[in-house]
Amino acid sequence: MNLGLGDGLHSCVQCGLCLPHCPTWRVTGDESFSPRGRIALMRAVQEGGAPVTDDVADSWDTCVLCRGCETACPSGVPFGELMEQTRDTLAAAGRITPLWERAALRCLAHPGLLRAGTRVAAVAQRVGLVPRRLGLPRLPLRPEPMRASGSDVWLFTGCVMDAWQRDVHLATQRVLEAAGYGVRPTGDRAPCCGALHRHAGLVGETRSLAERMVEALSGDAPVLVDSAGCGAAIESYGRLLGTPEAEALSARTYDVQEWLAANLERLPRIEADARLHERVAVQDPCHLRHVQRAHQATRVVLAPYVDELVELDDEGLCCGAGGAYSMLHPDLAGAVRERKLAAIGRAAPDVVASANPGCSMHLAAAGVRVAHPMSLVWEALSATR
Amino acid sequence: MGSVPAPDDALVSELRSILGPDGLRVDSAERALVARDASVFDRGRSGPVCFPRSADQVRAVVLAAVRHGRAVVPRGAGTGLAGGAVPLGAPVVVALTRMNRILEVDVGARVAWVEPGVVNLDLTRHLRPLGFHFAPDPSSQQACTIGGNVANNSGGPHCLAYGVTTSHVLAVEVVLPDGEVALLGGLDPEPVGYDLRGAFVGGEGTLGIATRIAVRITPDPKAVRTLLLAFDSTVDAAETVGAVIAAGIVPAALEVMDRRITEAVERYVHAGYPTDAAAVLLAEVDGAPGEVGTGAERIADIGRAHGAVSVRVAADDTERAALWKGRKTAFGAVAQIAPNYYLHDTVVPRHALAEVLEEVYAIAARHDLVVVNVFHAGDGNLHPLLVFDRREPGIMERVLAAGSEIVSASLAAGGALSGEHGIGVEKRDYMPLMFGPDDLDHQNRLRRAFDPDCRANPGKVLPVGHSCADIQALERVPTGVWG
Numbered sequence: 052m053n054l055g056l057g058d059g060l061h062s063c064v065q066c067g068l069c070l071p072h073c074p075t076w077r078v079t080g081d082e083s084f085s086p087r088g089r090i091a092l093m094r095a096v097q098e099g100g101a102p103v104t105d106d107v108a109d110s111w112d113t114c115v116l117c118r119g120c121e122t123a124c125p126s127g128v129p130f131g132e133l134m135e136q137t138r139d140t141l142a143a144a145g146r147i148t149p150l151w152e153r154a155a156l157r158c159l160a161h162p163g164l165l166r167a168g169t170r171v172a173a174v175a176q177r178v179g180l181v182p183r184r185l186g187l188p189r190l191p192l193r194p195e196p197m198r199a200s201g202s203d204v205w206l207f208t209g210c211v212m213d214a215w216q217r218d219v220h221l222a223t224q225r226v227l228e229a230a231g232y233g234v235r236p237t238g239d240r241a242p243c244c245g246a247l248h249r250h251a252g253l254v255g256e257t258r259s260l261a262e263r264m265v266e267a268l269s270g271d272a273p274v275l276v277d278s279a280g281c282g283a284a285i286e287s288y289g290r291l292l293g294t295p296e297a298e299a300l301s302a303r304t305y306d307v308q309e310w311l312a313a314n315l316e317r318l319p320r321i322e323a324d325a326r327l328h329e330r331v332a333v334q335d336p337c338h339l340r341h342v343q344r345a346h347q348a349t350r351v352v353l354a355p356y357v358d359e360l361v362e363l364d365d366e367g368l369c370c371g372a373g374g375a376y377s378m379l380h381p382d383l384a385g386a387v388r389e390r391k392l393a394a395i396g397r398a399a400p401d402v403v404a405s406a407n408p409g410c411s412m413h414l415a416a417a418g419v420r421v422a423h424p425m426s427l428v429w430e431a432l433s434a435t436r
Numbered sequence: 437m438g439s440v441p442a443p444d445d446a447l448v449s450e451l452r453s454i455l456g457p458d459g460l461r462v463d464s465a466e467r468a469l470v471a472r473d474a475s476v477f478d479r480g481r482s483g484p485v486c487f488p489r490s491a492d493q494v495r496a497v498v499l500a501a502v503r504h505g506r507a508v509v510p511r512g513a514g515t516g517l518a519g520g521a522v523p524l525g526a527p528v529v530v531a532l533t534r535m536n537r538i539l540e541v542d543v544g545a546r547v548a549w550v551e552p553g554v555v556n557l558d559l560t561r562h563l564r565p566l567g568f569h570f571a572p573d574p575s576s577q578q579a580c581t582i583g584g585n586v587a588n589n590s591g592g593p594h595c596l597a598y599g600v601t602t603s604h605v606l607a608v609e610v611v612l613p614d615g616e617v618a619l620l621g622g623l624d625p626e627p628v629g630y631d632l633r634g635a636f637v638g639g640e641g642t643l644g645i646a647t648r649i650a651v652r653i654t655p656d657p658k659a660v661r662t663l664l665l666a667f668d669s670t671v672d673a674a675e676t677v678g679a680v681i682a683a684g685i686v687p688a689a690l691e692v693m694d695r696r697i698t699e700a701v702e703r704y705v706h707a708g709y710p711t712d713a714a715a716v717l718l719a720e721v722d723g724a725p726g727e728v729g730t731g732a733e734r735i736a737d738i739g740r741a742h743g744a745v746s747v748r749v750a751a752d753d754t755e756r757a758a759l760w761k762g763r764k765t766a767f768g769a770v771a772q773i774a775p776n777y778y779l780h781d782t783v784v785p786r787h788a789l790a791e792v793l794e795e796v797y798a799i800a801a802r803h804d805l806v807v808v809n810v811f812h813a814g815d816g817n818l819h820p821l822l823v824f825d826r827r828e829p830g831i832m833e834r835v836l837a838a839g840s841e842i843v844s845a846s847l848a849a850g851g852a853l854s855g856e857h858g859i860g861v862e863k864r865d866y867m868p869l870m871f872g873p874d875d876l877d878h879q880n881r882l883r884r885a886f887d888p889d890c891r892a893n894p895g896k897v898l899p900v901g902h903s904c905a906d907i908q909a910l911e912r913v914p915t916g917v918w919g
Contacts, residue, residue, distance in 0.1 A: 061771075061775040061825070061827075062771045062772075062775065063771060063775070064474075064767070064768060064770055064771045064775060064776065064777060065472065065474055066474050066515065066576070066767055066768035067473075067474050067513055067514055067515040067576065067579050067580075068515075068576065068578060068579050068765060068768045069579075070513055070514075070515075070579045071513075071555055071557075071558075071578055071579050079487075079534075080487060080531060080533025080534045080536070080553065081461070081466070081487065081531070081533070082466065082469040082470055082514065082531075083461070083465065083466050083469055087514075088469045091468075091469055091472070092465060092469070095465075095468060101465075101468075104463065104464070104465055106463040106465045106466065107465045110465065123578075124768065125700075125701065125704045125705075125765035125766070125767075125768035125769035126700075126704075126768055126769055126770065126771030126772050127703075127704065127771075127772065128771070364561065
């Protein structure tokens with residue numbers, strides 16, 4: 052099968068240095084679940100004419116797409132691109148991403164539908180019909196609306212996060228306002244970034260969502276994102292669409308912590324004794340650390356507002372959330388999370404700061420107290436006002 | 437799993453009952469993947485792939501293989517550079533990656549008991565809060581396993597001062613090729629009897645499978661100083677190394693990289709490596725806070741006297757770590773130049789370093805090949821990497837011919853075939869260049885004492901003509917959709 056892979060396939064020398072940075076290799080010890088193995092299978096299929104057996108499809112389908120192997124690779128293998136392209140080909144051939152999953156993903160681009168579904172789930176939650184292990188935050192019956200306070204910056208609100216974690220967006224907006232920015236939430240005009248569609252190999256739908264974003268968010272205002280996965284997706288639009296407008300949008304998109312770290316002097320200072328009296332562990336979402344490579348900013352922004360920041364000792368290994376991965380591959384995702392839980396246990400924090408909704412829900416489902424960095428900063432700022 | 441007809445139904449069902457459905461793979465894609473390691477050798481054939489979780493399971497797997505007349509090949513992370521873990525003739529492959537527990541750390545006795553699948557750097561990370569580390573630090577230490585280190589008697593940059601793996605292994609619990617379990621060595625400083633532990637370390641899986649390893653743990657040095665010296669010629673760098681050792685200094689590490697590889701690693705690590713120098717020398721001294729400064733100054737002076745154009749001392753741990761990250765990821769960075777490498781591992785006397793290096797460049801030029809050099813200069817351990825694209829017709833023959841000339845040049849200068857990567861299958865047929873028939877015969881007898889029936893990693897280390905060199909099982913190669 053021609054997977055449509057380009058020369059990137061030949062930038063891997065099979066050294067194996069990526070293995071320990073791959074969450075699925077870490078929990079299986081199995082070459083089929085490693086970046087090196089997945090690339091070797093791509094080569095065998097595309098160049099050696101080997102068939103795509105179920106085992107081969109499974110090897111590719113179980114990749115979390117955390118891209119931790121990319122920061123570990125001395126030869127700069129574009130693993131994410133290779134895997135996305137492979138999945139596009141497999142999805143087009145109907146080998147991965149079943150119809151129910153495609154239907155569910157389609158809902159993400161319909162905010163009204165998503166809100167209605169969320170209201171139903173919120174009611175179900177209150178009568179005890181939603182198991183805690185799903186990790187859903189307490190869903191609002193009547194979410195507080197978001198209102199524009201200016202037009203200095205866009206705040207990208209997205210799909211599931213807006214429906215389920217509106218409180219994080221509100222905290223982010225207030226922190227930005229405290230720094231003197233007029234904030235315009237993107238709302239329904241740009242309903243979804245398409246990151247999950249891309250993971251599932253639905254490249255056509257990703258493209259049309261991206262085009263919609265490019266059109267809706269025209270102008271020069273920076274686009275700030277408080278979801279690491281969405282930020283990474285928008286920053287890849289230039290490559291995906293190849294238009295000057297898409298490239299411009301990618302270039303003016305920033306993770307909100309990255310933006311604030313570069314403008315730290317605009318944030319109000321607080322007295323040392325007004326800091327949150329918490330020991331905060333920073334969990335780096337993979338798409339912040341390995342894709343955007345902007346994870347240090349979280350520490351810069353948090354440090355003035357909390358008593359103590361601690362690091363996890365697992366070198367940024369994925370937590371297993373992976374967008375919809377934790378729902379599609381619960382066993383692997385659970386095993387990967389065990390490693391993260393052990394690292395959190397060693398750091399012994401009061402709270403874990405995570406700048407990505409998927410990670411925070413996945414960890415919360417295992418009983419970890421998780422908060423978005425912006426929520427923590429706003430908690431500290433609001434207490435002193 | 438299981439979509440492919442099993443190669444050997446009775447064996448497979450026996451293995452499955454030992455390991456459970458999750459602990460065995462027989463599909464042809466998986467078998468194709470474990471047929472490789474990080475070397476260029478690609479003619480391996482794997483049988484069923486086992487993922488034991490305990491020594492009992494390893495033993496049961498070995499006994500099942502014995503009953504079915506199949507050979508057994510152990511595998512760690514597959515980062516080997518000589519094809520040691522490459523299965524020949526479709527043996528049972530035993531992947532030890534799931535036996536990855538650190539069982540016990542005794543700081544007082546300076547011993548840690550680990551399972552073979554523990555990743556080298558994971559052990560050092562685990563020991564860090566205690567102020568200790570595991571001294572052997574192969575460049576692949578972030579991925580390679582301690583079982584693999586034992587099998588290959590692996591070295592690493594810091595083995596110049598601290599010694600290679602065998603100096604850091606006190607005891608090994610092994611499953612012998614007939615399924616018997618034995619403890620070789622012991623925690624006593626002077627175990628009674630022959631040093632079978634010493635024989636086992638470096639056995640490349642031909643003497644049995646380690647299931648539990650007692651390693652020596654080393655206290656972290658009080659102070660460390662890392663220097664980076666740049667030179668206009670590789671020869672100047674090599675001569676500096678000789679002069680440093682001749683001056684009686686024993687640095688913790690002395691590593692040389694030539695320009696092409698330095699450029700590649702710098703693009704990855706951004707550590708500030710000079711990319712316009714013909715060669716760089718990474719030197720490290722450790723010890724008491726007072727003495728490292730003096731040692732570093734002496735090395736810098738010797739370097740300048742031998743033409744160093746710049747000397748930089750790493751300001752802090754972050755800078756040190758970045759420099760080391762560059763050195764340790766060098767092999768992996770070569771795809772920036774070309775997608776394949778063929779790597780040798782010869783050791784030459786330090787006084788001959790400069791001369792052999794020049795010969796290596798000349799050999800590559802004669803064969804119209806790119807060679808890059810990155811090596812443990814302090815102990816004369818060369819790592820010439822022939823870098824190429826195997827899709828180019830006829831290039832493999834040129835690469836093998838050049839490799840053979842490099843080996844001959846090293847041996848002619850009084851060197852040895854392998855410093856630390858092992859012999860495996862890639863260097864096997866060079867063994868007669870270094871050892872006479874008597875030497876090889878004695879090695880063969882040692883092997884047969886452990887493995888009379890040639891079941892343990894056959895086809896490795898000893899060349900054709902010696903027992904366990906001919907692969908018996910070829911006619912039993914399983915076929916599946918992946919061949």
